[in-house]
Each structure stands twice: as structure tokens, then as C-alpha cells.
Amino acid sequence: MALNSKNQEKRKTNPESYIKLAKISLGLREHQLAAISCKKGLEKFPKHPGLLVMKGETLVSAFNHGKNIEHLKTAVESFEKAMQINPHNYVAKLLTGQIYFHFKKYETAIERFSSILEIDPHDNRARVFLEKAKKRLGSSKKDAGVVLEEKTAEEKPGVKTEEPPEEKEDSIQEDKKTALWETEEEDNSANHDFLIARLGMFNRVEGLKSVYLIDKNGNILKSQKISDFDPDLLCSMVGNIFRATDRVIDRFNNGGFVYSMVMCQNAFFYIVDVRWAVLVLETRPDTNQEIAEKKINQYMEAINV
DSSP, X not given: OHHHHHHHHHHHTSHHHHHHHHHHHHHTTOHHHHHHHHHHHHHXXXXXXHHHHHHHHHHHHHHHHHOOHHHHHHHHHHHHHHHHHOTTOHHHHHHHHHHHHHTTOHHHHHHHHHHHHHHOTTOHHHHHHHXXXXXXXXXXXXXXXXXXXXXXXHHSTTOOOOOOOOOOTTGGGGGTTTOGGGOOOOOOHHHHHHHHTTGGGXXXXXXXXXXXXXXXXXXXXXXXXXXXXXXXXXHHXXXXXXXXXXXXXXXXXXXXXXXXXXXXXXOEEEEEEOSSSEEEEEEOTTSOHHHHHHHHHHHHHHTTO
């Protein structure tokens, strides 16, 4: 009985549980509760990139509703810490790019959006912001040249120059439709629970090294049989592969993405679209792939895909 209590406590204190609570709280616009979940999680897992990103998302959402600029400054710190651990995190790259854009640090914003497009050239959000950042950078350099010319005019008697209008601090609101924190996607927490509850069918697949359920940004929702690879880095890269492949298929009107396999020397990876998330299976190269694919099909039938 004591063993069961210990296992239950362990399940409650994994990083994903804190991230899930924070996401539910954000869905209810309870920023304070989301912040508390992130704080408690980071006290136990201070270097978990998913929690650091979730903290940043919470602060960005809080800024968007309260316009406290300190929230954005702290969000950047959290995202940068996450990227030191996992430099491929899509959400951290996209949101830091938007924040640097807001702070008029256009060159840094351009670097962030460009790094996303290097992996996925068809990422529309990154491309929209990259174009805006380049345009603003060009305008700011042009304005700097105008200011130098106006200084000589100010020294001449009888010549008046007009002050340029100041840009409003809340200009971040103009990008609602493409800003990640303003998307109108439904809360998929219940659907994720539904998917997680059916992962047990993979428990007895011989040769299966790890199982992950991730969201479509590459963040871990649930993990089983942890991989020898860094889980967060692995899932971020898988998220990048999924988004890029899905966009290519959509671009050529070739039906919808179902699943793909990535074959490495020491492992094979199945990447499966399961409606509200992405299923990732890591197998040994000598695994009976027919059995693995049969289990994938059974899982997809169970969730009615």
C-alpha cells in the first residue's frame, strides 16, 4: 500500500503534470494559478525546458491582458534559459522573436524567425513576422539617417522640425491573428487525456524503446519508457519534422499526414498524427516493424482516426 502511495506521488510530481495544470489555468484565463503551477514545477525541476517555456507563455499571456511590460522581460529570461537547454524549441523561438520585435530589437527578432524557417521554410507565422521585422529594421535605419539631416536644420535660425509621433507600447496587439498566444484554438486537455489513456496498448511491444505523446509544437504531454536520447530535444526535433512534413503534404494537396518513419543507425522513429497530438514511437532497428505498425493501426482505430 505504501508502495502505491509512493508511485502515485511520483506521478503527481512529474514535470508534465505541472505543465498540464498551467495550460488548463491559462485556458480559463487564470494567470495567477498558471504562474503558481509553473513556480512549483520549477522548484522541483529547475532545468526542465518545457516548464521554462510554459512559464514564459504564462507571462506573455499575462502581459497581453494586463500590459505590464515586466511580464515580457521576465518571459524572455525564461525562454532564453529553455533555449540554452534545448535550442530547437519552436515555441521559445517564435515567442522570443515576437517579444524582441515588440522591444524593437529587430535584428535579434530576424535571427529567431530565420532559424525557424531554416528548419521549416513554409512556416507562415515565422515568415509573416520575419517580413515585418525586416521592414521595421529598414525603416528604423532610414529614420536614423533623417534624424542626422534634421540636426543640421535645427541649428539654422527660423527652421522648425516636427517631432515624429511616438509608437504606442501596446503595438504588440496588432499581430493578434499570427501571435501564438492569441490563437483561438480549443482547449484539447480532455482530448489529450483520451489519447494518453490508450497508450497502454504499447506496453508489451517487444523492441519498443520509448513512447511519447507530444503536442504539435513538440512539447511532451506524456512519456513512457524514456529514450536514451534527451527527451525534450528529441520531441522538439520530431515536432519540427512533423510540422514541415505536414505542410509539404498540404502544399501539394496530397491528402492528410498519417504517419512516417525516420530510420537512424541505432533506432527507428514512427511519427504518427493522432488528431489532437503526435504519437512518437522509438524502436530498435531489429524490432519486428510489422508488429509495431499493427499496434499503431490498433491505436488509431481505438481513437477513431
